[in-house]
Amino acid sequence: MIVSGRKLRVATTSLAGCFGCHMSFLDIDEHLLELVELVEFDRSPLTDIKHCGPCDIGIIEGGVCNAENVHVLREFRKHCKILIALGACAVTGGLPAQRNHLDVGQCLQEVYHTCIGVESLPGGQVPNDPELPLLLDKVHPIHEVVRVDYFIPGCPPSGEAIWKFLTDLIAGHTPRLSHPILRFD
Amino acid sequence: MSDTKKFLLDGKPVVFQDGQTILEAARQAGHYIPHLCWHPDFPAHGSCKLCIVKVGGRHVSSCAMPAKEGMEVESNTPEMNGERRALLQMLFVEGNHFCPSCEKSGNCQLQALAYDLEMLSAHFNHFYPNRPVDASHPDVLLDFNRCIFCELCVRASRDIDGKNIFALTDRGIHKHLVVNAESGRLADTDFAASDRAANICPVGVILHKRQGFARPIGERDYDAKPISVVAMEEVEK
Numbered sequence: 001m002i003v004s005g006r007k008l009r010v011a012t013t014s015l016a017g018c019f020g021c022h023m024s025f026l027d028i029d030e031h032l033l034e035l036v037e038l039v040e041f042d043r044s045p046l047t048d049i050k051h052c053g054p055c056d057i058g059i060i061e062g063g064v065c066n067a068e069n070v071h072v073l074r075e076f077r078k079h080c081k082i083l084i085a086l087g088a089c090a091v092t093g094g095l096p097a098q099r100n101h102l103d104v105g106q107c108l109q110e111v112y113h114t115c116i117g118v119e120s121l122p123g124g125q126v127p128n129d130p131e132l133p134l135l136l137d138k139v140h141p142i143h144e145v146v147r148v149d150y151f152i153p154g155c156p157p158s159g160e161a162i163w164k165f166l167t168d169l170i171a172g173h174t175p176r177l178s179h180p181i182l183r184f185d
Numbered sequence: 186m187s188d189t190k191k192f193l194l195d196g197k198p199v200v201f202q203d204g205q206t207i208l209e210a211a212r213q214a215g216h217y218i219p220h221l222c223w224h225p226d227f228p229a230h231g232s233c234k235l236c237i238v239k240v241g242g243r244h245v246s247s248c249a250m251p252a253k254e255g256m257e258v259e260s261n262t263p264e265m266n267g268e269r270r271a272l273l274q275m276l277f278v279e280g281n282h283f284c285p286s287c288e289k290s291g292n293c294q295l296q297a298l299a300y301d302l303e304m305l306s307a308h309f310n311h312f313y314p315n316r317p318v319d320a321s322h323p324d325v326l327l328d329f330n331r332c333i334f335c336e337l338c339v340r341a342s343r344d345i346d347g348k349n350i351f352a353l354t355d356r357g358i359h360k361h362l363v364v365n366a367e368s369g370r371l372a373d374t375d376f377a378a379s380d381r382a383a384n385i386c387p388v389g390v391i392l393h394k395r396q397g398f399a400r401p402i403g404e405r406d407y408d409a410k411p412i413s414v415v416a417m418e419e420v421e422k
Contacts, residue, residue, distance in 0.1 A: 085306065088283075088284065088285050091305075091306050091307070092277075092282075092283070092306075092307060092311065093311060093313075094283065094285065095283065095285065095286065097283075097311070097313065098281070098283060098286070100311075100313035101281075101313055101314065101315035101316075138313065140311075141306075141307070141311065143306060143308075144310050144311070148306075150305075151305040151306035152305070153305060153306070155284070155285030176303070177303065177305065178300070178303050179300050179301065179407075179411040180408065180409070180411075182300050182303065182305075183300070184284035184285070184290070184296055184299070184300075185284045185285045185287075185290040185291065185296075185402060
């Protein structure tokens with residue numbers, strides 16, 4: 001992917017993720033110095049920019065578990081030429097999706113009302129502040145909500161896998177992950 | 186005239202004996218054809234379709250198709266591997282395959298095949314079925330979330346252990362693995378951890394308790410070498 005005369009613009013975000021994939025991204029260590037020669041960051045936890053502008057590459061960690069995730073994901077899709085699902089949660093729903101066979105209302109009751117250690121708390125209630133995004137009844141991998149160009153599985157993907165994938169992509173090759181750096185765990 | 190019979194696998198001659206299937210002959214000659222429900226100790230089952238090959242323009246299960254003189258078989262081609270990848274993706278979305286939290290990760294044939302065929306996403310929409318686990322047995326845990334319906338445990342329990350403990354029930358998307366006990370619980374059968382059926386699951390359904398991560402991630406069956414290499418080393422043994 002060649003853009004003459006300027007650095008590639010990259011945005012990243014974590015939806016229903018744990019930021020582990022971002023930590024793994026930082027695990028490319030000294031390659032970060034090579035990377036900043038090639039790219040500059042738009043919206044990302046690394047820059048604290050709050051909204052995504054026009055970008056070449058968008059990297060999404062985490063699945064979609066609430067209404068805000070849907071808005072952020074659509075913003076990324078709208079502004080990024082290439083969208084990458086980074087990590088097990090973005091690719092499969094991951095750990096948050098393990099609630100999918102349960103009723104979300106019962107989950108909230110269990111967590112805030114009835115589970116051991118919480119049942120005796122006075123005035124305990126399910127949080128309902130209007131600032132809080134509403135939960136979806138199911139957690140979805142991002143490709144079930146928007147079109148996704150590439151997937152990097154792993155929990156988290158290793159720094160090596162992320163670096164291999166990004167350098168392939170930036171060099172204009174078809175990015176390829178295979179044994180042993182392709183892992184789902 | 187020579188007595189040896191041959192067919193062509195991806196353009197290479199493979200010698201076979203009468204009665205051998207394409208998969209058996211290929212395996213004997215050192216060529217790997219992906220498979221999940223096939224096992225050398227059991228008759229062909231033909232349910233997973235991962236061993237699909239193209240013979241004379243037609244798709245066949247190589248585990249069930251007898252080898253014939255002069256056949257031209259396509260296996261390791263972009264077309265066949267693409268179809269295998271799509272089959273794997275369907276298996277992944279039909280169950281709940283959360284590799285990061287599965288103690289079979291690294292020893293799982295489904296996962297290893299997905300690595301080998303470079304499956305990067307499940308592509309389809311996930312079903313997220315509700316399949317409660319059965320932890321009733323003192324030594325063995327059943328996590329039905331990961332079942333791919335290969336029936337290896339059903340066949341092993343029935344044909345080798347003589348206990349007939351497992352069965353598949355219902356049809357289509359409702360198909361699921363059950364335990365043949367009135368209560369439906371594994372604890373109410375004479376199942377033992379030493380049974381063949383307890384040691385044959387290619388995925389993470391039948392798990393021995395208290396072993397978990399005794400063998401750490403990184404030192405498992407498919408960590409150092411891909412399944413296509415490991416499976417061929419098993420033939421040599």
